[in-house]
Amino acid sequence: MIKYLGSKRLLAPAIVEAIRGLGEVRTVIDLFSGTSRVGHALKRAGFCVLANDHNAYAATLARCYVQADRAERLPDVERLVQELDRLPGRPGYFTDVFCERSRFFQPKNGARVDAIRDAIEQKALPPELEAVLLVSLMEAADRVDSTTGVQMAYLKQWAPRASKELALRVPDLLPRAAHGKGAAHELDALDAATQLEADVLYLDPPYNQHKYLGNYHIWESLVRWDRPEVYGVACKRVDCRTRSSPFNSRTKIVDAMRGLIAATRARHLVVSFSNEGFIDRADMETLLGGWGRVTVLEHDFKRYVGAQIGIYNPQGARVGKVSHLRNKEYLYIVTR
Numbered sequence: 001m002i003k004y005l006g007s008k009r010l011l012a013p014a015i016v017e018a019i020r021g022l023g024e025v026r027t028v029i030d031l032f033s034g035t036s037r038v039g040h041a042l043k044r045a046g047f048c049v050l051a052n053d054h055n056a057y058a059a060t061l062a063r064c065y066v067q068a069d070r071a072e073r074l075p076d077v078e079r080l081v082q083e084l085d086r087l088p089g090r091p092g093y094f095t096d097v098f099c100e101r102s103r104f105f106q107p108k109n110g111a112r113v114d115a116i117r118d119a120i121e122q123k124a125l126p127p128e129l130e131a132v133l134l135v136s137l138m139e140a141a142d143r144v145d146s147t148t149g150v151q152m153a154y155l156k157q158w159a160p161r162a163s164k165e166l167a168l169r170v171p172d173l174l175p176r177a178a179h180g181k182g183a184a185h186e187l188d189a190l191d192a193a194t195q196l197e198a199d200v201l202y203l204d205p206p207y208n209q210h211k212y213l214g215n216y217h218i219w220e221s222l223v224r225w226d227r228p229e230v231y232g233v234a235c236k237r238v239d240c241r242t243r244s245s246p247f248n249s250r251t252k253i254v255d256a257m258r259g260l261i262a263a264t265r266a267r268h269l270v271v272s273f274s275n276e277g278f279i280d281r282a283d284m285e286t287l288l289g290g291w292g293r294v295t296v297l298e299h300d301f302k303r304y305v306g307a308q309i310g311i312y313n314p315q316g317a318r319v320g321k322v323s324h325l326r327n328k329e330y331l332y333i334v335t336r
Contacts, residue, residue: 001061002033002142005215008204008261008272011329012298014299015270018297018333019200020045022268026179027198029266031189032205034058034212036065039182042202046178053191054245055212057138057219058148062184063131070173077132077170080123084133085168090115093227098218102235104154109144109166113137113222116168118129121225131184136168138219143167150215189247190256193240201266205257206247207277216238250278254287261291268292269334276327284332293303294336299329 030039033051089111099110146155148160174219217236232334246252288294
């Protein structure tokens, strides 16, 4: 899966065990699905997962890792991955914006991305199959990028992996879950909480001012293939300036969380939130305590690599100090 700030790779086993411990659970809503790391783990554990994210790249990841089932899709995926991986590069929008106007990828790999993405678009495939191929391409590009894991900036010197040849792989598709086929949605979080029904609502919302769209704008453009206008050194999509979420606002996040909790039709809540977020542990326990009985599990993790390296200006000079190297992730389990 792609490198991702806030990924729950290390926490996923604890989330699965916490949900198993709630008793008779068959269905789980993953309301902010991101890379679908958690949704994938829950599907592997047998739960029917309803994934949601308002970013197109995240909804595509969910369509691949939560909704698509191995038996139905694998033969076509294997054939098409081999076909697409043989295509020679043909420079286009992606190469121009992300290899020449900026330096996220070497031009040889950008040209391959352009050729493969155009070919996928021309095939007009069923949405699930298209999503799996887009994820294969996204992950292939991620393996040859030159960043610290976010697309706010690229490295001053090429990362060693950037010189490697882009190569497609078949994503890790799972068999259909024991409790039924999953589904991927691309809704506003409150709309999804209102419309979707399950035994458990899992919440892993943005926790500070940094927008996932801005951090992963290249994947959004790769999936949408809408060739947007861009701005700044990082060549971000112009809609990064206008697409916003109350969860990225210190003054709005509590009301937004309260609205989700009030809207849900789930029987249990499981909330993942960092101690670096806008809501501290005491306030989160108070907020969730109005809905049910709260149990808190605390996990200590190393911060992402960009935070460990420090803060640099566009000229490469260090302009800030690293305040801390570890953070705590709280898992709030709420039952009525």
